[in-house]
Amino acid sequence: MPTPIQITLLRASHVLEVRFEDGESFRLPAEYLRVNSPSAEVQGHGPGQKVLVDGKADVNIDEIVPVGNYAVLLKFSDGHQTGIYSWDVLYELGSNQPSNWAAYLAALDAAGKQRRS
Template sequence: MTGLTPASPRPTDIVLHTRSAQLEIAFDDGARFQLPCEYLRVFSPSAEVRGHGPGQETLQVGKRHVAITDLEPVGHYALKLVFDDGHSTGLYSWDYLYELGLKQAEYWQHYLDRLAAAGASRE
């Protein structure tokens, strides 16, 4: 997805469910997503995770039990998530959170395939 535009969906409700380790986010177009903390951590938009270009991504392993400890709004366009493993450098734009919700099954399967190919684990 490209950057925010006036037509981009905006969140209307954001709830962190600590017990189930999920971030629930509802958008003004009616979409509602339950995004696991592990999924959000693995797909952090930070340079530490994504690298500085295609093919430079760092496979995230051992994140099954990661939790979000804090949510910080960034202007009117993003959310900074603070994870209990110390990671806090990714800014999750509304567009990116929406994309993560829409493509969750596809992205998650790709991640699991990459883990298997690397002989790595979520544990």
């Protein structure tokens, strides 16, 4: 997977902008990153255990902490700070953002949940 050459937090718009060495660039909303956190709290501990996270429309990223040369830890305004976003995860989330977001919205609707708490 490509490596990011620039990671920029746009606090006012609640967006993490990630530019990769292959020329791809993604604008990833904090809410999208939060509800797709790679943490066990969200993903579970095995296949089919992903938790549907709702009420995060207003979440923001408070801090970006580098993790070696392969990832960042995102600290969110709701206190969540256990997901380590590897370059592969960020690239996958960016590449599949439209389908991931549509699936998330459909899952919220099916569960009777909302983006805002």
